[in-house]
Amino acid sequence: MEIGAVAPNSLHAQFEKANFVGQKKENPVESFGSLLKGALGKVNDLQINSDKMMQTMITNPGKVNIHDVTTLMSQAEMALAFSKTVTDRVVNAYREITSLR
Amino acid sequence: MGTFDAMNISASGLTAQRLRMDVIANNIANVNTTRTSEGGPFRRSKVILRPRTERWNFKSHFLPEALKHQAGEGVRVLKVMKDASPNRLKFDPAHPDAIQFGPKKGHVELPNVNIVVEMVDMISATRAYEANVTLMNSTKQMFSRALNIGVR
Numbered sequence: 001m002e003i004g005a006v007a008p009n010s011l012h013a014q015f016e017k018a019n020f021v022g023q024k025k026e027n028p029v030e031s032f033g034s035l036l037k038g039a040l041g042k043v044n045d046l047q048i049n050s051d052k053m054m055q056t057m058i059t060n061p062g063k064v065n066i067h068d069v070t071t072l073m074s075q076a077e078m079a080l081a082f083s084k085t086v087t088d089r090v091v092n093a094y095r096e097i098t099s100l101r
Numbered sequence: 102m103g104t105f106d107a108m109n110i111s112a113s114g115l116t117a118q119r120l121r122m123d124v125i126a127n128n129i130a131n132v133n134t135t136r137t138s139e140g141g142p143f144r145r146s147k148v149i150l151r152p153r154t155e156r157w158n159f160k161s162h163f164l165p166e167a168l169k170h171q172a173g174e175g176v177r178v179l180k181v182m183k184d185a186s187p188n189r190l191k192f193d194p195a196h197p198d199a200i201q202f203g204p205k206k207g208h209v210e211l212p213n214v215n216i217v218v219e220m221v222d223m224i225s226a227t228r229a230y231e232a233n234v235t236l237m238n239s240t241k242q243m244f245s246r247a248l249n250i251g252v253r
Binding site: 081 | 104116234241
């Protein structure tokens with residue numbers, strides 16, 4: 001037997017199988033909706049951070065560097081553009097499927 | 102590598118160049134300062150930079166290559182230190198800070214700030230800042246190009 005090869009009936013394989021089945025029963029696969037919600041929450045956090053930074057820049061310009069504000073702003077913008085691209089593509093795929101005939 | 106790593110690295114460069122600019126402004130503003138709280142004339146400051154590697158003390162030969170952060174993590178300011186080069190001497194016996202005794206009697210010690218050197222440093226800091234901004238814009242452009250992959 002090769003080093004590292006696992007026989008199908010070995011204890012290790014059984015353990016893994018049992019674990020996988022148990023896990024599947026407890027947590028079903030995360031739905032696309034909840035995944036998207038989580039991702040959007042992170043994107044929103046970036047937006048909130050950049051907003052806070054912008055407010056600090058307006059109320060107390062000596063406290064922050066302008067380039068930190070603009071960097072955060074563009075990072076938030078990039079994250080939003082990415083999530084928009086993802087949703088657009090999913091919606092497009094859905095349209096493709098619904099228009100099958 | 103994360104999506105924003107290049108931007109964060111450029112941001113560290115921007116911060117460092119901003120600090121260089123502040124130090125140069127202070128040097129130029131104090132070009133004629135003959136009295137400081139430490140005694141003697143003002144001394145020119147300079148900024149010492151070093152690469153920022155957050156995990157530098159855990160670096161090990163046993164670490165797999167894939168775990169090493171090969172691109173680095175940007176720059177940080179190690180310290181702002183005083184330039185120890187000799188001060189300028191100017192003959193001005195009427196000045197209140199003129200040397201009263203010894204062979205240099207009647208001379209005033211002026212700061213070791215050379216306006217021309219500061220000017221060159223200022224241009225260098227400005228250009229380095231610009232380069233970092235350009236890099237950041239290019240990173241953003243690359244990102245938006247990547248979003249357009251496969252668009253019909």
